[in-house]
Amino acid sequence: MTTRRSPDSARRSERSRQAILTAARELVGETGYRKVTIEAIAARAGVGKQTIYRWWPSKGAVILDSILAMSEDEKGEISLPDTGDIEADLRLVIRATVAEFADPAFEAPIRALNSEIIDDPELAATYRERMADPMNEAVRRRLRTARAAGQLAEDADLDLMLEILYAPLYQRWLLRSGPLTPDYADALVDTALRAFRP
Amino acid sequence: MTTRRSPDSARRSERSRQAILTAARELVGETGYRKVTIEAIAARAGVGKQTIYRWWPSKGAVILDSILAMSEDEKGEISLPDTGDIEADLRLVIRATVAEFADPAFEAPIRALNSEIIDDPELAATYRERMADPMNEAVRRRLRTARAAGQLAEDADLDLMLEILYAPLYQRWLLRSGPLTPDYADALVDTALRAFRP
Incomplete structure (x- = not known):
């Protein structure tokens, strides 16, 4: 109807x-x-x-959508800045991500969801499909452009580079094992670039 | 008494x-x-x-001890192999860690504990103190020896190198976002060494 x-x-x-x-x-x-x-x-x-x-x-579906609504633009899409300089763009994005995860209003619902998905493979799959995959794909697109422009090694494993950029930050946040600062964001970008530059 | x-x-x-x-x-x-x-x-x-x-x-204390008992030697200590070759030693250790986290009998109790500590800062502190810190310190000791031997850069940030080695593995395991294989272990070691070699 x-x-x-x-x-x-x-x-x-x-x-x-x-x-x-x-x-x-x-x-x-x-x-x-x-x-x-x-x-x-x-x-x-x-x-x-x-x-x-x-x-x-x-309930899980409402809360997941409430979190997604924070990171989408008005067209419901996620994309990374592309100034042509991968170092500058990554620095901006990882600094912004670190700042978000250091912000209680932003991180509390995501923490709650993360605690839930560890025990709930179905919610984990929804989370991956609706939230993690589109975010990761946006970063991967930007890394591919950088590789094509010769700013990353030809044989750079971009999935691994994505993990090197984000997993340490995720772990620090989840386990509260270290400070989330702009310096930390810069150190992650520097390390990833040292490992994956031509 | x-x-x-x-x-x-x-x-x-x-x-x-x-x-x-x-x-x-x-x-x-x-x-x-x-x-x-x-x-x-x-x-x-x-x-x-x-x-x-x-x-x-x-209950949390018993379960934490039951997990600790899996990774301690008979003296209750944790240490890394030291053959003098940091690449070979890390390859061995990260491969073993990946294999452990791919093993249901080993990973199930640790997964349960991780789900719990995300919501429980007190249990998180105990976990850090009794489990994460001693493990991390054992790896840091081995990295310091390698740096002193000139196998890592003089200014290598060993805390960051530790995160680059372990956080991607932890995230893959926790979010079930990718396979835990020997090849993956080797890729992590190669990446960390590319970023932190002299």
């Missing part, structure tokens, strides 16, 4: 959708993933439970 | 301790960290609950 909707109704829907995503993100930050309920999200967003269930199959 | 114990009693104690650690490790692998109880560990090990509480303050 298709429903024809007036512009007003579409605007109202989009407003509700945004209110639900914001409520989900805030609640996870405040109480932790496990304690958040669909009821609480609905109450905070000022919508009925049935509105949430019409758009999302599960 | 001190108690004087006969050799027989000491042997019995050590047997009980080992039975408890084995039971804890097996149960976490079978049912997951959250579902394991002190009662179940005691029943499987054939000891009374009070025996466990005499030696360990909490």
Whole structure:
């Protein structure tokens, strides 16, 4: 069944959708993933439970979308800057990533989700497909351009370079095993470039 | 109060301790960290609950010890091989680590513990102090020897090199984002050496 909707109704829907995503993100930050309920999200967003269930199959799906909404542009796409200088572009991107993960408002819901996906292979697959893969593909595209321009070695393993750039940062954040600073971001970029330059 | 114990009693104690650690490790692998109880560990090990509480303050502490018991030598110490060739030694150690994390019997309890420590800063601190720090220190010692022997750059940041060697492996394992193979181990060692050689 298709429903024809007036512009007003579409605007109202989009407003509700945004209110639900914001409520989900805030609640996870405040109480932790496990304690958040669909009821609480609905109450905070000022919508009925049935509105949430019409758009999302599960709590995990709402929360994942609430996190995705933070990193997409208005077209829903992720891309990296390309000034033609891979070192400058990576420095910018890894510094921004480190800053995000050092920001409690940004990192709390992602931490909650990460704790959940370790035990839940199905949610892990959704996370990979909807969040990790598109992010990784955006970085890989930029690295491929750099390799084609001769700024990385011809035989550089770009999947491995991606891991070298991001995995140490991810581990530091997840295990709280070291500070997340601009200097650290620069050191990661320098190391990756030393290993993968021509 | 001190108690004087006969050799027989000491042997019995050590047997009980080992039975408890084995039971804890097996149960976490079978049912997951959250579902394991002190009662179940005691029943499987054939000891009374009070025996466990005499030696360990909490479930997390028993399980952490059960994991530690897998990687310590008979003196309870961790050290890396030192043949004088840092490349050969790292290849051996990283291959062995990758193989361990690809082994379900070894990785299941560590996965359970990792899921737990993400949400539990206190258990995370114990984990760092008892497990991660001694392991990292053992690797750092070997890297320092290599740097002193001129096999690594004089200004090599050994903490960062440690992260470059282990964090990608940790992330692949935790997120199940790629295969854990000997080739992957070798690629990590090659990359780290390219970045930190003189």
